[in-house]
Amino acid sequence: MSKKILITGAGSGFGEAAALGLAQNGHDVIATVQISPQVTPLREKAKSLGLSNLRVEKLDLLDPYDVAHAQTFDIDVLWNNAGIGEAGPVFETPLDLIRLNFEVNVFRPLGLTQAFVRQWIKQGKRAKIVFTSSMSGLFSPVNWGVYAATKHALEAIAEGLHQELAGHNIKVQTINPGAYFTGFNETMADTPFRWLDEEKNITRRADLREQFDAALSSPFGHMDAKEMVARMIEIVPSDTGHFRNVVPAAVEEMLQAEQLTAWIRQI
Template identity: 40%
Template sequence: MTKTIFITGAGTGLGKGTALGLAKEGHHVIASVENHPQVTSLRQEAKEAGVKMEVFKMDITNPEDQIRMERYDFDIFVANAAINEGGPLGEVPMSAFREIFEVNVFSTLETARIAAAKFVEKQEGKIVFMSSMAGVMASGYKGLYAASKHALEAIAKSLSEEMKEFNVKVATINPGPFDTGFNDRAAEEKWEWFDKEVHYTSPEKMQENDKGLDSQFPAEDMIAEMVRIIPKDSHKFRTAYPQKTADSMRQEEQENWEKEM
């Protein structure tokens, strides 16, 4: 069945690939992107792919942009827009931490609330939060992003219970590490402010941690999974992908119960 699907953060990465993939499947896609150059770029890619898609500029942190959501009617809302930055929690600028929460938590919830109000009025709908393996897992030098996604998991769980009486479904999608450039940019950001003459964290340990970027999965695989899951009327609350990532998430949760200080 064809659905009308609203997705934020569709200007890059998994969001862009999923928006195009859903449109190719015949769904009516409303794709919001952060800035005007991304509007032009995505419209051109949709044209080249031979698909129709509504594309407009909506920076989710901008209240005036958020209001533009009110113009649209849709069946499914995908809260995909997010940012990432790495670095040691003891030394990363607090401005970076606050910005991550502003985008990944506060503004994401604000847009989800707009969608929720629409769905309550219709007495049906589905909200999908793009979480991450970091919504359950956490490790050194990746705590900023993990903290924001842990918060998003709590929001999704709570909202899921609160929306049941209105026939509104809530779910998360939790990708593993996929090669879209998103994780690479996050790893690079910390070197903009880090100074080994000033900061106490070992740069060698951070560089060693960054080597994990060499084993990321092909983005096309995650895009295909998102295109499969998002339109479905029924599926698990959490979709972690690939299976290796799902297994790692379960294992870490169990290990945390047994871990000694």
């Protein structure tokens, strides 16, 4: 059954690829992008594929006018996919950057979600909310703790909404990608080097770079994103499925083992 789907953060990576794929599968897609220069390229891609059912709009979650405009859209599925990443040691990351990461990844998606939920309940409409979480929503790897904290928060919010909205016929899901190669993690790994000052900070720049390089070059750090996109295209419009969706299976198994060890980990 065709759905009307609003995707945030569709200007690149998973969001862009999945927006095109969902439209190719016959859904009416509103693909929103953060900045104006991303609008025309995505429109041109949709046009080249003959996708008249893919509409591209600018939606910067920090822009109140963009957000107000987005709330006028008639949709069945809100996919909160947009996000940013702040990496580096938690004990040294500037608090204003941590606040910004929570603002973009947690508070603004929640605000948009609340607005649509109110509309749907008033309309008595069956609808769905999807959050792009992360494997980092279920554990906190070293030097990725700030980003992981925002995704942990999303997990808690999604679980609360899942229970609260069941009686209103509004479904809630999370998608938890592993470290697929989209460029997002690589870009996030650069973020601390814009503030890390060895005259002020304890962390050494060379040590941090070595740790990031090791993490990103591991088998779990450089996977082909096509697998994840294919699963997203299945999950987002579906009326059934698991609440939490970790991909690939090997990462799901690793996370389950990690969560078990948390109960016996010694300080």
